[in-house]
Every structure is written in structure tokens, then in C-alpha cells.
Amino acid sequence: MQHLIDTDDLTDVQIEAILNDAARFKRRRPPALLRDKLLITLFFEPSTRTRSSFEVAAKRLGAAVVHLDPSRSSTKKGESLEDTFANLCAMEPDGVIVRHSRNETPRELAAMKMVPVINAGAGNYAHPSQALLDLFTMKEYFGDLRGKKIAIVGDIVNSRVASSGIRLFTRMGMEVKLVAPEPFMPQSDLPKYEHLEAVLDDVDVVMSLRAQLERHSKPIFDDYGAYAKHYCIDKARLGARDILLLHPGPVMRNIDISDEMLSDPRCKVLEQVRNGVFVRMAILKLLLLDS
Ligand code: NCD
Numbered sequence: 210m211q212h213l214i215d216t217d218d219l220t221d222v223q224i225e226a227i228l229n230d231a232a233r234f235k236r237r238r239p240p241a242l243l244r245d246k247l248l249i250t251l252f253f254e255p256s257t258r259t260r261s262s263f264e265v266a267a268k269r270l271g272a273a274v275v276h277l278d279p280s281r282s283s284t285k286k287g288e289s290l291e292d293t294f295a296n297l298c299a300m301e302p303d304g305v306i307v308r309h310s311r312n313e314t315p316r317e318l319a320a321m322k323m324v325p326v327i328n329a330g331a332g333n334y335a336h337p338s339q340a341l342l343d344l345f346t347m348k349e350y351f352g353d354l355r356g357k358k359i360a361i362v363g364d365i366v367n368s369r370v371a372s373s374g375i376r377l378f379t380r381m382g383m384e385v386k387l388v389a390p391e392p393f394m395p396q397s398d399l400p401k402y403e404h405l406e407a408v409l410d411d412v413d414v415v416m417s418l419r420a421q422l423e424r425h426s427k428p429i430f431d432d433y434g435a436y437a438k439h440y441c442i443d444k445a446r447l448g449a450r451d452i453l454l455l456h457p458g459p460v461m462r463n464i465d466i467s468d469e470m471l472s473d474p475r476c477k478v479l480e481q482v483r484n485g486v487f488v489r490m491a492i493l494k495l496l497l498l499d500s
Pocket of ligand 1: 258259330336339369370419421457458
């Protein structure tokens with residue numbers, strides 16, 4: 210039984226297969242490969258893109274999807290997460306897609322060995338489908354990613370997108386630079402910078418990240434306007450540089466990225482969302498059909 214808790218669970222061959230399948234699906238919509246399959250989405254944290262992207266991907270491949278809203282489920286009546294999961298598995302779905310604020314939850318559910326588990330975001334630890342769609346988006350633009358340089362900017366320490374991205378991009382031979390004020394900087398052997406200006410002349414990609422306010426036990430900055438003065442990706446800062454701009458969403462306009470840069474052709478935020486569906490189709494195919 211193959212799970213996807215982080216991209217470390219995938220071999221190089223499987224990653225290659227996901228990227229190739231996603232590219233193929235993007236060129237031409239595939240037949241209903243998952244016609245007889247049923248997936249359950251179980252999201253304990255809010256989501257706009259990831260949940261709808263998995264649902265659209267599943268439906269495009271002909272699978273049925275059932276969503277359980279935990280805020281209206283028996284978890285609210287005191288049922289444990291493991292019991293809720295076991296009860297859903299008793300209905301014999303072909304996979305469960307789960308998002309949770311705890312880093313360990315998807316792996317613990319996978320260890321129950323009941324059904325393939327797909328992690329759609331766990332705490333600040335991992336968000337593998339996002340890392341794969343970011344990889345796909347960069348590969349589509351550059352071709353070979355070996356030696357390409359990416360600056361990850363913002364609340365890196367609290368970001369599961371950064372955490373999975375760093376593991377996957379370095380594995381693929383990219384150079385990762387971390388740009389953040391001290392409270393947002395993780396422990397890491399990667400090169401660290403406090404100022405964006407120090408890296409902009411030496412990167413191919415900038416990935417901007419939202420401050421993960423829901424993970425801060427107390428406010429880190431009182432004034433995100435002051436933070437934006439240093440870290441907002443705007444035209445004045447980027448100039449005419451040929452840099453690909455990514456963001457996993459949700460974007461805090463004019464704090465993470467300026468209005469103007471969001472409509473600049475270098476900004477691939479909506480292309481990431483478009484690619485996310487194809488990448489998640491490829492992930493579902495790998496886990497439900499090819500494994
Ligand atoms: C992110 C998440 O939930 O980890 N969004 C996403 O899935 N595209 C990032 C965030 O919430 O800032």
C-alpha cells in the first residue's frame with residue numbers, strides 16, 4: 210500500500226512518472242482512469258486550493274469524492290481521530306486525503322495500514338503535493354533544474370510548503386537560499402539572508418510565503434506593513450530581472466506580493482494552481498493504479 214506523506218516516500222522514478230503524467234494530462238485530458246475509485250477528503254484545517262484541486266483532479270479522472278467536514282462530524286462529539294478514520298475506512302474508500310495541524314497525523318493514520326493516505330498538509334512539516342506542483346511549474350519553465358537557484362522568502366520556519374519544498378528542490382539539484390527576518394528563519398545548513406536585496410541578482414526563482422499567523426502562539430510582528438517594506442515582492446524591488454515568482458497561496462496582497470507584481474507575467478501563482486490539478490491527477494494515478 211503506497212502512501213504519500215512526504216516526497217521522501219517517492220523514488221526518483223516515481224517523481225519522474227508524476228511529472229511526466231502531469232505534463233501529458235496537461236496536453237490532453239485523460240480518460241476516466243479512476244472510474245471505479247472513491248476518495249474521502251478529511252480536512253481539519255481550512256483550505257481553498259488544495260482541497261478543491263484534489264477533488265477536481267479526482268473527478269477529472271472519473272473518481273467519486275466524499276468530503277467529511279470535521280467541524281460537523283463526531284470528532285466534535287469526542288470521537289478520536291483514529292476512530293473517525295477507522296470508521297471511514299470501513300466504508301472501503303480507495304484513499305483518504307487528509308490535512309491536519311499536527312505534523313504526525315498523516316503518518317500515524319498511514320501506519321494503521323487501512324487505506325492509502327495522502328497528506329494534503331501537516332502542521333509545519335510537509336505538504337508534498339504542493340512541493341511537486343511547484344517542482345512541475347519550475348521544470349515546465351526551465352527544463353533542467355540542476356543548478357537553478359531559488360530564494361524562499363517569508364515565514365519559512367512555520368511553513369510546511371517551505372519544509373517539503375526544501376527537501377524536494379535540493380534533492381533535484383537546485384540551490385535553495387532562505388530569506389527571512391530572524392523570527393521566521395528555521396535552523397538550517399542552507400545559506401541564510403536577512404535582506405532580499407542580497408539574493409535577487411543571484412536567483413532564478415523567488416518563492417514568497419505568507420506569515421502563518423495561525424501557527425504563532427503570540428504575535429511576532431505588530432505591523433505587517435513594516436514587514437512588507439523589507440519582504441514584499443514588488444516591481445521596484447524586482448526591476449527587470451528575469452525571475453520566476455511563485456507563491457502557494459493564499460497571498461496576502463501588498464504584504465507578500467504587490468498588486469502590480471501579481472499581474473506581471475513573471476508571476477506564476479495562478480499557473481501553479483492550474484498545474485496543481487494535473488500534478489494531483491498524476492499523484493492519484495500513481496497511488497491508486499500504478500502501485
Ligand atoms: C498553504 C498551506 O495550507 O500549507 N496553502 C496551500 O496549501 N496552497 C500555505 C498557506 O496556508 O500559507
